Amino acid sequence: MTILGISCFYHDSAACLIKDGEIVAAAAEERFSRKKHDNGFPAGAIEFCIKKAGIAANEINIVAFYEKPIVKFERVFSQHLEHFPKGVKAFSESMGSWFTEKLRIKKLIREEIKYHGEIVFIPHHLTHAASSYFLSGFEEAAIVTIDGVGEWATTTIGFGKDGAVTIGKEIRFPHSIGLFYSTMTAFLGFKVNNDEYKVMGLAAYGDEERYKDEVDQLIKTYPDGSFSLNMDYFDYAWGVRMPSKRMSELFNFPQRIPEAKIHQEHKDLAASIQAKLEDLVLNVINVVQKKYKTDNLCIAGGVALNSVMNGKIIKKTKFKNIYIPPDPGDGGGAMGAALYINATRFNTNVNSFNPFLGPEYFWFEVELALKKKGLKYKLYNTNTKLIEETVKLLEKRKVIGWFQGRMEWGPRALGARSILADASDAKMKDIINAKVKKRESFRPFAPVILDSKVKEYFKDYSKGIEPLGDYMLVVLPFKKKGKQYAPATVHVNDTGRLQSIKRKDNPLYYDLLKAYEKKTGSPILINTSFNVRGEPIVCTPEDAVNCFLGTNIDALVIDNYIVIKNEV
């Protein structure tokens, strides 16, 4: 049985293919189209999934779409009816795509992929819930999904047991934790649906008490975990702009212009927003724990990418085990839709899961990409020699583009399309920024660490949050030893968003880190995504070569080839 899951038309379009109970392929469209957060029809991702499965489109048994478009359209229409005549601009700008694409999705799928079989539509938050529960390995678990908005729901709570997922309650638009955070992201001068993690990073520099009272005025919380937004401060229900003009009056400073200087007020507000988000989510989670009385929690929805919040769940709730999938956001909806059908129609669950589900390339494709650009390369016949050479480069404080095997599923680089560097020198952050990433100076770089060493270097780590570490979804405080060995990855508040690596998940990546530890005594490296600011992570060898040549990355380790910049 073959199921194709699709998500598109909001942000982060993606496709996922399950064949006979196994996830064969999954990828985000942005990696193929090279348009960050691409929300168009995921033709490239679908083509890749079908090719990888070695089937023709008509051999697919079911296509599962990640939401119910007409219900979503009803919500959009209701927004405009409620707020007439304020929404004329948003209405005239957005309606075209509803009639040319979103409401024609069935026809579009048939035309684009030449498919004539069954198409099903799974409610948006049910796909989020499924994307977490069916990968978690838990027999039973409470499920919380939190995002901007799906059809109507913005937050849901439910339960998964024996392969069935049930949504118990929901909070509906316009009351949304995701849209609250996105609005504040816009107010702080960052890009909505892209830069929310910058607010999270900036929060560490601020005083959360400074704007606590003002932020409390934006959202009311109820003892039963629910919440409601004071819509006087939010325009997203009818406008193109998210914060209302009253927002500036409340905080006594104007909306920050993108790229303008960041002042202490912005940092303090970011801290207050982050604290409020944590309060809201932990409130929901505690209520869910009391309701469902289980040790296991599955979370999904875009808000689950807030790794600072994730790091506090075990400490501040009674849950002992947490699972968040590698892509908890809308892209993950494609996988959730496919997993839901896999479980409910075919009564099967995926046995094993690893996030390396994207494209991989043969050695001759890699060699061709290198030759096309006239690059001088060295081929290493064994992985041992390749690793030895890479460790030497890392020891020399070189910044390395690491391109190996199948691309990762989800927004994080997990060691297949990564930039790696020595973490023992605090200056490495500035060096990587100058050479490649050109990031804002307040943003930290993440550490990758051998799984067996996490407890030595980080506080608050337990078996229950292992999957969060695997997928780089948790921020934890460093221990003294961590700060000493990996200062380049220590954020201003002594925390780090770690990726823990086990050999079974990615042997080559693990062996590299192990060899590096043997040589230097440190089991930690910097791991950041292989891209430049504003672009998607590289997908093909050509993308990797272009990124290598367009930046000052010192060396490219691609398949078994190494290219060194000054030898080009």
Add this chain to the structure above:
Amino acid sequence: MYNDFVKYIQTIIESLKIVLERTFFTFFYFIGIGAVAVVAKLVGKRFLTNISDNTNWEAPSGSNDLTKMY
């Protein structure tokens, strides 16, 4: 040269399409949405969630028929 000309014409057609589309939807907004919204306001009908004093949780909405787009 010929390709550039075709591209130029295509851009003009695309822009015209957008202008026409937006004009149509602006017209529809004031006539269609406007009429319904005014009547709804007169009879006190609300289209978005009404918040109660104690909770904002609601039972899940929507049909369970997966074959339907609604």
